[in-house]
Amino acid sequence: MAIFSKLFGCDEVISQGMKWIDEIHTSGTEMIEAKIKAKTDLLASYAPFKVAQRYLSLIFGFTFVMSYILILALFLLGKNIAEVQQIISVFKIDWIMLTIVGFYFGGGAFEGVLGKMK
Numbered sequence: 001m002a003i004f005s006k007l008f009g010c011d012e013v014i015s016q017g018m019k020w021i022d023e024i025h026t027s028g029t030e031m032i033e034a035k036i037k038a039k040t041d042l043l044a045s046y047a048p049f050k051v052a053q054r055y056l057s058l059i060f061g062f063t064f065v066m067s068y069i070l071i072l073a074l075f076l077l078g079k080n081i082a083e084v085q086q087i088i089s090v091f092k093i094d095w096i097m098l099t100i101v102g103f104y105f106g107g108g109a110f111e112g113v114l115g116k117m118k
Contacts, residue, residue: 057104064097 067088074081 057100060097060100064093067093
């Protein structure tokens with residue numbers, strides 16, 4: 001090694017060369033660690049989307065339940081609910097809610113079915 005250090009001028013070149021050779025070769029353990037890190041990084045990148053997804057489902061879910069309770073209360077009080085039903089049908093809250101619930105729960109169910117098929 002002393003010959004190489006004199007030839008190249010310093011020991012740092014040799015240690016960097018050995019480090020470079022070690023980085024080129026990937027062992028099985030390093031490969032597994034890299035795959036695990038990639039999966040955890042992917043899950044971490046989905047975290048903001050999941051938070052936004054939960055907020056949207058809560059907002060629309062609250063609107064849907066409150067609309068349902070409003071119509072039920074007006075009906076039980078003997079009020080005319082035709083106008084309220086018409087307003088709710090214009091906004092299509094039921095279809096919006098079904099779509100949100102479908103995406104929210106359907107995505108996980110779909111991934112679970114695909115995972116079991118593999």
